Amino acid sequence: MSAHYQNQQLWVEDQGVAALAERFGTPLYIYSKAAIEQAYQAFATPLQGRKHLICFAVKANSNLAVLNLLARLGAGFDIVSGGELARVLAAGGDPAKVVFSGVGKTRSEMAQALKAGIHCFNVESVAELDRLNGVAAELGLVAPVSIRVNPDVDAKTHPYIATGLKENKFGIDILMAPDAFRKAASLPHLKVLGVDCHIGSQLTQTQPFVDAIKRLMELRETLAQDGIELAHMDIGGGLGVTYTNEQPPKPAEYLAEMLPLIPPSLTLVMEPGRALVANAGLLVGRVEMTKDNGFKRFVILDTGMNDLMRPTLYQAVMPVLAVNQSQNQGPMSDLVGPVCETGDWLAKDVPLSAEEGDLVAIGGAGAYGFVMSSNYNSRPRAAEVMVDGDKVHLVRQRETVESLWAGEQLLAE
Numbered sequence: 494m495s496a497h498y499q500n501q502q503l504w505v506e507d508q509g510v511a512a513l514a515e516r517f518g519t520p521l522y523i524y525s526k527a528a529i530e531q532a533y534q535a536f537a538t539p540l541q542g543r544k545h546l547i548c549f550a551v552k553a554n555s556n557l558a559v560l561n562l563l564a565r566l567g568a569g570f571d572i573v574s575g576g577e578l579a580r581v582l583a584a585g586g587d588p589a590k591v592v593f594s595g596v597g598k599t600r601s602e603m604a605q606a607l608k609a610g611i612h613c614f615n616v617e618s619v620a621e622l623d624r625l626n627g628v629a630a631e632l633g634l635v636a637p638v639s640i641r642v643n644p645d646v647d648a649k650t651h652p653y654i655a656t657g658l659k660e661n662k663f664g665i666d667i668l669m670a671p672d673a674f675r676k677a678a679s680l681p682h683l684k685v686l687g688v689d690c691h692i693g694s695q696l697t698q699t700q701p702f703v704d705a706i707k708r709l710m711e712l713r714e715t716l717a718q719d720g721i722e723l724a725h726m727d728i729g730g731g732l733g734v735t736y737t738n739e740q741p742p743k744p745a746e747y748l749a750e751m752l753p754l755i756p757p758s759l760t761l762v763m764e765p766g767r768a769l770v771a772n773a774g775l776l777v778g779r780v781e782m783t784k785d786n787g788f789k790r791f792v793i794l795d796t797g798m799n800d801l802m803r804p805t806l807y808q809a810v811m812p813v814l815a816v817n818q819s820q821n822q823g824p825m826s827d828l829v830g831p832v833c834e835t836g837d838w839l840a841k842d843v844p845l846s847a848e849e850g851d852l853v854a855i856g857g858a859g860a861y862g863f864v865m866s867s868n869y870n871s872r873p874r875a876a877e878v879m880v881d882g883d884k885v886h887l888v889r890q891r892e893t894v895e896s897l898w899a900g901e902q903l904l905a906e
């Protein structure tokens with residue numbers, strides 16, 4: 494975690510969180526540049542000397558400054574929309590290091606990515622092979638493809654973020670994959686580059702990854718018998734992080750199990766999201782008021798589910814860090830927001846003595862935090878800042894209320 498206490502006060506690198514909240518207001522997302530750099534190196538270092546491409550899953554945090562930082566570190570990007578591709582390019586990312594996942598790519602998104610010259614399309618259905626071949630033909634281009642296989646492996650994670658089971662919409666069933674590869678190889682405007690899988694997110698064990706890779710390796714042998722040679726294997730993202738008590742393998746431990754399964758002749762592509770940014774981010778809110786209904790104590794913040802959906806959407810337990818450390822003790826409280834939904838909570842039953850005006854941070858908020866935020870209840874979205882040592886950069890301005898209706902019109906009468 495990028496944040497630490499010093500003299501009972503919460504800091505991110507060399508910046509006090511209280512001073513940042515004072516200066517930029519709340520709710521505020523704070524990212525640590527050093528924490529992102531360290532997380533990236535934790536993947537890159539064990540891969541030295543091996544053909545590889547680390548493609549950050551842009552969906553986890555698409556702020557341009559975050560993407561720019563990762564691009565400068567040498568990262569590629571895993572995108573799932575034309576919007577994400579545009580962000581990567583605006584942030585200085587190299588299109589030749591982009592892989593394009595997603596089950597519903599539109600024709601125009603395909604054309605946009607082909608013209609940009611991305612590394613490959615992770616194709617998720619037979620219908621998509623036909624569509625992509627057609628779009629590439631119209632442009633007189635050949636589309637590099639990798640087929641996303643659904644290996645039917647239980648990732649043992651929350652059902653909403655498991656993606657590698659038969660019943661999930663993702664990928665092509667592993668039993669149908671050989672036919673899909675044969676078809677891809679036969680289409681004139683496609684070039685088969687590799688095979689891909691992504692079995693889910695926030696995995697805390699390596700076994701499901703191992704099972705999936707073994708199935709992909711078997712598939713590779715079957716394909717080789719048909720004369721279809723693969724240049725790369727994309728093992729997706731999904732490595733979990735510690736929010737509170739989870740004990741996922743560290744990137745080096747995870748890679749130590751994966752690397753022996755994959756021959757070095759194959760370029761290893763991976764798509765980590767959460768593991769690169771989750772613990773580089775905090776969401777900071779200020780207490781508006783507290784109330785005790787005799788049954789429960791509520792600490793009501795100026796931030797809630799519209800800024801951070803993970804608790805209510807996945808019942809995710811995220812760490813609560815009072816900015817004044819001494820306030821991490823006290824009566825058991827529910828940390829809730831101002832949104833008119835019973836599900837508007839950020840934490841349940843945590844010891845917290847914070848009162849009106851005090852600041853509370855939620856840790857692990859660098860991934861799937863701001864990107865999943867909304868304007869529900871006409872709440873402008875938070876500002877985002879990135880701390881770099883003793884410097885701080887405002888990397889996204891707080892929205893104004895007026896900007897929320899900028900595209901709306903009164904009735905013309």
Ligand SMILES: Cc1ncc(COP(=O)(O)O)c(C=O)c1O
Pocket residue numbers: 550553571594595656691693694695729730731732764765766767768
């Ligand atoms: C295709 C694909 N790749 C990569 C990721 C990134 O996953 P994570 O943030 O768990 O590393 C996701 C999200 O789960 C995904 O759907």
Ligand SMILES: N[C@@H](CCCC[NH3+])C(=O)O
Pocket residue numbers: 654656694695803807860861
């Ligand atoms: N949004 C999810 C992860 C999504 C994975 C997308 N494939 C989370 O916060 O845990």
